[in-house]
Amino acid sequence: MKEVVVISGKGGTGKTSLAASFAYLNGTSVIADCDVDAPDLYLVLSPEIKRLEPFKSGRVAVIRKDDCIGCGTCMDKCRFDAVREIRRIGRESLFVIDSFSCEGCGVCVRLCPQDAVDFPGRICGEWMVSETRYGPMVHARLAIGAENSGKLVSIVRNEAHRIAEDLNISCVIIDGPPGIACPVIASITGASMVLIVVEPTLSGVHDMERVITLTEHFKIPTCLCINKWELNPQIAGEIKRGAKSAGATFAGMISYDSSVTAAQNKGIPVVEYGGPAAQDIRKVWQNIEKRMESIEAPAAIEA
Amino acid sequence: MIVAVASGKGGTGKTTIASNLAVCLPRPKRLLDCDVEEPNCHIFLNPEIDTTERFTLPFPIVDETRCNGCGECSVMCRYNAIVTLQSKHLVFPELCHGCGGCVEVCPENAITEGQREIGSIHTGTHDHALFVQGLLDVGQALCPPLIYAVKRHTATNGITVIDCPPGTSCPVIAAVKKCDYVVLVAESSTFGLHDLRLAVDTMRKLNLNFGVVINRVSSADRQVAEFCRNEQIPVLLEIPEDRKAAEAYSRGQLLVDVVPGFRELFDRLCERILAEFHHS
């Protein structure tokens, strides 16, 4: 089984448009949207949801108002600024937990002299298995303010791997999250190939350097492509050279093309819609396939 | 007054808005770049950085000579960062969130805290105003503590602009928490509308005042503007799709400096934000 993960240091560089196009070009794949914080792939692939599961992770502290004696131990001991004091006239203060700030460490639960803090499990979002025209799709939605969760990303990815094995589908295509922290790390560890999408801007270069350091750190074969290259041909040239010297395979340049947004608004992959960018994306995919043929099968992921 | 610039997803123009806004606002002012995974304001503002400090988080160190092997620490730890194996201990600093629970519960006072580095904070000036940015080390996963540390530089007078991380999860919450006003930047497209809905939901749940800047507006596509009208959300500014602006951005230039008409656009945005804030 081969697995391509599309990422970018910076958001909004065209990851989702590319991932959707790859799904179209590959015929049948298992598709996973690991950008659980801003999952947009479903807008292009119109999945039909077959299965919906809650995503439970960690716990959250809740103070029972009636049992709180207002000692403030919870507030003193909380290192995450998650306890609010409500002052009351002629009575002791009341303390409440701001669930958005609570890290679920349980310190207040353990140290409350009245045992007045409950510690229920937390529902942090949901994940889904769907069907699309291009194969099964696994996607998710993290609840607002939830832990920036690599765990949900791992669930989505593992489910995609499981489906690929069950249905004997040889390719998994992953729309990854932006950034370099926990969700990205969870999306790429053990993948057979990472494609970094960059725009030829100074910010793009800055973020790309950080993300290449990350893929090197985890020793994952890396391809790179430039989106909207005409924005700054000079920087595009520098990125191309920089990518090669950093050990990444250069997979191509994609035109600045209004049909990308038009395809998005129509809810279909760019390559299905057509235009100059569509031609470029086909070439990028061919280069990725070529690069993947030269790589041995990836190690299994610990689940 | 603290103004946060945020968006439901990355690449909508958050940093562009934050940095151009920061130069147009009257002094006293300061800019805090809290997008610690990918801080980019410095590219546009070229601040002079005069101090760089490493940022650390605590993690437990067990004094084996005092430990009685009771295992209270590993029962306490929700992050599985410390385990007790008969008489031995193992600590995984990279899993530790620094809650201090193990130190609190150890009956033998055998646990002290060391510090591990997870990023750095750069402080300097641009346009005679304070500039601060947080930068998470590559390979680190935990952003909120670094974001809070950058936010400690918030001014008590004047205006503090905060460039937030993208999305709606915990780093964003850390960045927008306790801000007086949030500017949500949305791209005028189908993806843009979808992500704006999520961001609006988040702001409403957090009870924050907010308005929207619509970026890369083409006359053909009015879906984001219509959404704002239906939801009675103030549209602070519409920035037209402009190839010149995209090119200036690619070179790391401030739009207000090089693209005709943008200085006026951002001056208007400053006025709108100040008015919205005083209005609320």
Next chain:
Amino acid sequence: MKISISSQGWDLDSLVDPRFGRAAQFLIYDTEASSFEVISNSQNLNATQGAGIKAAEIMSHRGVRVLITGHCGPKAFNTLKTAGIEVISSAEGLTVAQALDKYKSGQFTTSNSPDVKGHWK
């Protein structure tokens, strides 16, 4: 001596669970008594992070000397090793009974290192 096998089910005919930290159950076989008990790992399945570390700690507290599973990551491996537990991570695809027989007849090779990369949370 106690041998623990990560298991997808509750008896000797169950398949070995290829996962260690997030295995469904552990079947702990006592070679002296020729009996076994099965413990649920459900609490660990919902751990936000470090499930393998916690599972290794449970093995240590149960007095397990040998662990047989499918895959074992670096943190779990390190913890098991520190606890003095022998790790065998090549039993994927076998039933629990087959894995036990294979162990008793000395056909397994002890793992000297984690066989999968670490993953986050």
